[in-house]
Amino acid sequence: MRSNRRDFLRTVSAGSLLALPAHAAARNVTVYKESGRFAGWPANHGIWSWGNEIVVGFEIGVFKDNESGHDIDFSQPAEHVLGRSLDGGESWKLERPAGLKPPPGTKIASVPTASDGKPPTDCPGGVEFTHPDFALTTRMESHQYGPSRFCYSYDRGHTWEGPFHLPSFGQPGIMARTDYLVQGKHDLLAFVTAAKPGRREGRVICVRTQDGAKSWNLVSFVGPEPPDFAIMPSTVELAPGMLLMAVRRRAWIETYRSFDNGESWHLGNQVVLNLGGNPPSMVRMKDGRIALTFGFRTEPYGIRAKISEDLGRTWRPEIVLRDDGGGSDLGYPRTVQRPDGKLVTVYYFNEDAHAERYIGATIWDAD
Helix, strand or coil: CCCHHHHCCCCHHHHHHHCCEEEEEEEEEEEEEECCCEEEEHHHCCCCEEEEEEEEEEEEEEECCCCCCCCCCCCCEEEEEEEEEEECCCCCCEECCCCEEEEEEEECCEEEEECCCCECCCCCCCCCCCCCCCCEEEEECCCCEEEEEEEEEECCCCCCCEEEEEECCCCCCEEEECEEEEEEEEEEEEEEECCCCCCCCCEEEEEEECCCCCEEEEECCCCCCCCCCCCCEEEEEECCCCEEEEEEECEEEEEEECCCCCCCCCEEEEEEECCCCCCEEEEECCCEEEEEEEEEEEEEEEEEEEECCCCCCCCCCCCEEECCCCCCCEEEEEEEEECCEEEEEEEECCCCCCCCEEEEEECCCCC
């Protein structure tokens, strides 16, 4: 174990970071696209898969060509919806589960929502995380200070229980996006962003429930307090008790590893020098390799990936999944692997900076 830890803590070489990217053999499909609508941010909602059945969450609002920032109308309500594929991401249908409606009168990252949702309550516990059709989503209100809530499903996202309060864990606020690892029937680790006192920036914390979501405990802070922010984690389990996490920093993506099931964390390496800023998505593939995907918010705008063949110690050069983006308002991917080994990466995208944002998917082979 000490040897593994020592090897992992060596940073990746500058040559690996700066190597020229290669284009992947990939096919792009549309998950959701509608005239006059803004669709975005799958990373905030989550993705789940059961063989070739894939479900992804995202948000639909009114498109507005703003001078800067996201091109969504911040005065009009947005919906929280799902896209479902039954054929490994080849085709998709839109779903609007009533259980995912945000609490009434709330704004999610400054975007208003409809008034017909339910207010959050305390979870009675006993949630069976090992149910074969289980899914969990953790969501925030303010992207700076929370509060946050969670919902769960036992039928692959067709219906949802909740929303339920997620505690603040003694922090100024919790900005939760969906990232969790099931540990047992009533045992689950979740990784969320905590606000820092008096500042917009946040840092990642690891939290745990062992009674089926009735109560939660703060396990650890991930890494030292950053001078700016370290947010939006994506976490995979490498072996029992050994976790690898990628987090979004202001101008790069970096990794952390835990050797004690989240009790403590050690800085790994800078995986991506991505000056545009975008959260990572990691998936452990069937052959043991790790795929990391992210939006590329500098020219040429698009979606990219990196592969590690040694549990995240080193990373191969970047792979271009697509580079036909029209502007920087794109990314926030989530990725799953199909039974045939191909990867399905879902994200929001634009091919014209002044046109609607839509949800796209790229089906690709990591070989």
